[in-house]
Structure formats: structure tokens, C-alpha cells
Amino acid sequence: MNKKLWFMLISLVIVSMIVTFSFFGCGQQPAAPVQEEAPAEEPVVEPEAEEPVAEEPAEPAAEEVVTLTYTSLRTEDVDRVNRINQVFMEQYPNIKIEFEPVKNTEYDAFLKTSLETGVGADIVMLRSYDGGRQIYDGGYLVELNEEIPNFNDFTPNSIGAWQTEDGVIYGVPYFGSITGVWYNKDIFADYGLEPPATWDQLLSAAQTLKENGEVAIAHGTNDQWVLTETLYCDLGPNFYGGEASRQALINREIKFTDPRFVKAYDALWQLVEYFPEGYQAIDYVTMQQMFCNEQAAMFIAGSWELGIIEDAGVNAGWFAPPVENEGDRLQYPFYADLALGVNKDSPYVEEALTYLKWIASAEHASLLANELPGMYPPLTIDFEISNPLSQQIMDMAKGDDVDTTGQLMWEKLSAQEPSGETLFNEACQKFFNGDITSQEAVELVQKGLDTWYFTE
């Protein structure tokens, strides 16, 4: 009896599955890509189809205003970007820019489907490295090498984020971040300390603070990205050889087991004793709050904290990652996050390029840096910034004894699993928690990269 019951149940499930598959499955399986496109197409195609109809008679008649759509993943910037674009539109009255950002988590899927179905925006925002590269590889982007005259003004590592091996550039760097160290001027003044320029000065300042019962550095290891982006790739480059070593690693000239990378780990380990008690359980928000509440004297972080720190009313200053010995070349982390590209299928490529040329100018750079304090177009030429501290952070990127550098594992080394970034995160967390040695840390990363990147 029981067996029969089971038999009936199972056969019913199978029957109903066959029924449902024949209803839904047939339409879905072969037509999966078509189905996906269809919903995206319908709502957007219609206005697009109207547009040329409306535009074509309008264009020869008036031959004036061209409307460019500009899509981005930063919905939080609508007001700021519109204010910036207003300046552009006053200079170029024949171009109208419509800023239409999409939620950051949905952006990539939106961008790909809209470009694929031919209804993409004229100007698109591109993520750095592999994210943007996928769009270029899909054949959707205009090559910019000949179009934008001043690519030389950008930091080389920021151009590299949107450049193929053959040197084709497909994005104009939009903004980037700088990492260094924030310090509390009042606490430093209490103990007669100066912002350190060399590693030994940093250690002795931290020692003084510790002896006086202050928390010297608000840093914890509970968030992995903090250890790579704002510790190893922030203070480490001066020890591992900065941009040159980063390039050598990407070009497979050296491995991550190179003594230079071990040396950087060992140097950074000296800071751990100045971290707060229980630092293994401290996450980024706690670090931020400790510095903003003046519970710690230093905060190793990025320029993007500027607004938050100023809002908190901390009398804060900034110094670049201290060099190992006096007179060494400073390796200053200044790397690009986002770029703008032009849709190849846009009817107004010329106008879009006019806009990108303006984006690459010093004028736009200072507008952006004032609207978004702490985020800068990665330009090495001078541009005006009204916030003096922001200006100071930026100024350190210029000069003959400075190399700007980027994040070690972002470029090429994270294109596949096991991605360099994941391994690097794990190695840093284990190392700074004191679970493994520096040698084991570099070997862990190299072991993963050996499986796909260092194969030849």
C-alpha cells in the first residue's frame, strides 16, 4: 500500500513536471537569450524609435541641440553631476546631456543588455579592468587613442585600467582614489609630533603615542579589503618597489614570492603593536568611528574619507605613505575606479567625444574635485580645488620624485578564479592576525596564481 502511494506521488510529480515543462520549458530553453532581451527591448525601443523620427526632421531644420544620454552607476551623484554638466552645456549650447544613472548592483546587467539590443546610452560608465574590458571586448566602445589629445596628463596606472595589451584605450578615467594616512593634528600637537616622512619617524611617533596611553593607529583586521587596499597597497609600495614591481608582477617578470613583497609584509608587521586592543575584531566602520571620535591618532585610509572626517569636526591632517629612507622615491597610491566611454552605435559619436574631451580637461577636474571632495580625476596636471586639505592630498601626487601606483592585484591578476585579490585578502588577514608568517603569506598567493596566471 505504502509503495503504491509513493509510486503515485512520484508519477504525479513527473507528470506535472512534464506538463509544466511543455508549457514554460519549450518557450524558454531555445529562446532563452531572445526572451531575456525582449522585456528590455520593448519599453526602451519605442522611445528610441521615436527619437530618430522626431530628431531627423528637427536636426536639419534647427541643427542645434543634440541630446546625449549618459548612464552611470552612481545614482547618489545625480545633483552633483547635473551641476557639472550645466557648466558644459553653457559652453556647448548645441549639446544637451541627460544623466540617467542606474542602481550600482543592477548596472552591469543593464549596460550589457542595453548595448546588445542597440538601445544603449551614448556615454557609458565603465568599471576598471575586467569589468570595463568585457564591454570593450563585446565591440561596443569607440577607440579613443586618437580622439582624446591629453591622455599623457593622466597617471599611467589609471590609463592602464582601460587599455588593452595592444595599447588601445577605450575609457577616459573619471575619478580615482588616493590612499595615505589621516592624523589628528590636536593629538599630534599634544605630544609635539610632526607628520612623519620616513618609516622610522612613523614608528617613533606611534611609540610616543602608545607610551602616553593613546591608540596610535585605528586599524583592525576584521574586514579583508581594509588590509589590502588601505594597508598593504597603501603603506606597502614604498617597501616592495611600488609601481615598477606591480608592473613586473603583471608582466610575470617576478613572482609574488619575490623578497620585496616579503619585506613589505615584515615592515607592516611593525605597525601591528600600535593597533588597538582586540584589533582582530575591529572592522572598517569601527576604525572610522574611532578616528572621528578622536579615540585614535592615525587612520590609514583613503581620500574618500575627507567629507566624513570634516563633518565629524576632527582637526585632521594627511600625510603620504612614509618612505623607507629619506630621499627615496615616494610611491603614492593614486588609482582609478571608474571611466567614461562612448557607445560605438551612438548616432552622436562626435558630440559624445566633445564631452569626453571636456571630461579630460583640468576645468572638469576641478569641478568634480569640488563636488566630490576626496575623489579626483587621476590627472597629474594642475587643477584648482577649493578645499585646502583636498588640494594638499592631490599635490603630493605631483613632483619628480613621486610615482603613482595602483592596487597590486586588480589588474589582470584577478581575471579568473582563484583570483589574485581573493588570495591576497586571505593571506593578509591570516598574516596580520598572526596566524602565518610573511613567507607563508606570499606563498599562499603565488600558489593560487600559479594555477592560471603563471602557467608558462
Place this chain on the structure above:
Amino acid sequence: MLNLNKIKRARYYIFFFLLPALLVYTVFMIMPLFNSMRMSFYTGQGIVPDQFCGFQNYIRLFTQFPFQDRIFNAFSNNVKFFLMVSIFQNVTGFFLAVLVTRKIRGTRFFRTFYFLPTALSVIVVGFLFKLMLNPVWGIFDKMLRGVGLDFIIRPWLGGSATALPVLAAVTAWHMIGIPLVFFTAGIDGIPEDIIEASRIDGINIWGEIRHIIFPLLKPIIGIVVILTFVGNFSEFEIVYAMESVQGDPAFATDIFGSFFYRTTFGTMMNVVSDVGLGAAIATIMFILILTGVIFFLRLSWRER
């Protein structure tokens, strides 16, 4: 003979009434399940992997360097997590249930009171405990200092030895209402005369638990264990809320749920996601949970 056949036919007829419900269940549960299993045999970039690759995803999971370590790490963490939660939650829940079913004034209040945390969202619970355990301004370490227990203070959520037990304790605190409700219902269902008779024979509370409550509650204990097992092996939220999808520190709290999420959807920028591989992990999770459930079910059936 004829009569019997008639009865049989009448019985089979019932199943046609089940068809609508089964159809819905098939569309929303069984089909996605099979679809995700099918996906585990595909590879490719993007949301829907499109290149068939046979068992490649499974081979990668069990032989390739980081995945191989990760999956066994996730498995052992999950087993530890399940055992710890079982002890913290179900054993405590059992004794609390015995207490609140005693005929003492005020037990009614405690029945509701112990269920309160279960009504909270996991994210809220995780966030609250994260704040309480914060080494800088958390109340927990301050309390320990207050009673002179400084020496046991640790970076609770940051140490690889303490993080997982802390998560298990938080989960147990949060979910204790569930076994409590099951057990109190079970104890309430024990016929009064049995207990009365044993009391006349002079049984004490331990004897009562050992010889009456525990044996009669065995089927319910079986159900609670199965529920805990399924819940713990598909747990994700508490890790997400307290230790991020990375299973910080350095994968010490990485369980199947977080491993699956990280692999399928990626973490932050420049970390690639692999939906096919994620589907393979989901399939393994499904098989594990299914085997576990069958195992526990057979155990409790045998008991009956």
C-alpha cells in the same frame, strides 16, 4: 473483490485533487531545483552560464587549489556549527521547556519571553551582537571587566578559534524559541496520570526527565534535530551579518551558505563570480542535506 477495487479507485481519485498544488509546487520548487542542478553542468561568464562542461565544475571543486580547501573547510565548519548549535540551542531548550511546564506561577510569562528573540530578524540580532562584542565600545568586554574576568577577554569575532562558537551561540540564543515551543507542546501532551502515578511512587525531577519526559519526547527530539540540521546547513544570514560573506577571519566562519554566495555572486569589485560553480555547490548542499534528513528520519523511525 469488486468492492475492494472500488475502494482503491476511489482512493486514487484523491490525487487528482492534489494536482493544482503539485503544479504550483513543481513550478516554484522542483523546477528551479532541477534547473540549478542542470546549471551546475555549465560554465561561462554572466548570469546564465551557457557552455556545457560535464562534471568539470565538480572536478574543480574537489581538486583545484582554493576550492578544494574551501569546500572541506566549509563542510567541517558546518558540522562544527551544527553540533554546537544543537548543544547550545536544543539541550538548553529542552531543560527550559521542562522548567516552563512546571506548575509554578509565572511560567506562562517565560513561555512567551523565551520566544521573543526568535521573532527578531537575523540581521538585527547579528548587528546587535556585533556591537555588543566590539572590542572598543562593546558592552560585553566591559561587563567581563566589571566582574574581574579580564583574562578571558578575546577579540571574539576576530579570532579564528572563537568566531565560530560565538556565531553558534548567537544563533542558539536567537532560535531557542523553536525547540522550546516544540518541547513544551510535547511535555504538555504527556498524560497527566503517568506523571501523577510516578510522583506517588516518589520520583524526583531527574527521574521524571530520564524515565518519562525524555522517552516520550523522542519523536519530537527527532523533528527538532532535523529542523536544526536543515537550518544550519543552509544557514547564511548570521555569517553575512556578523562576519561578511568572506567568512572572516580568513574563512574560519565560512560555511556552505557563505561559500555558495561568494562563489556565485562574487564579493566586491574585481572578484569574479562563477554561477556554474555556485550551482555545483548548491547541488552538493542539497545532496548533503537530503542524506542528512534521510539519516535522521530513519533514526527516529526506528525509535518508533
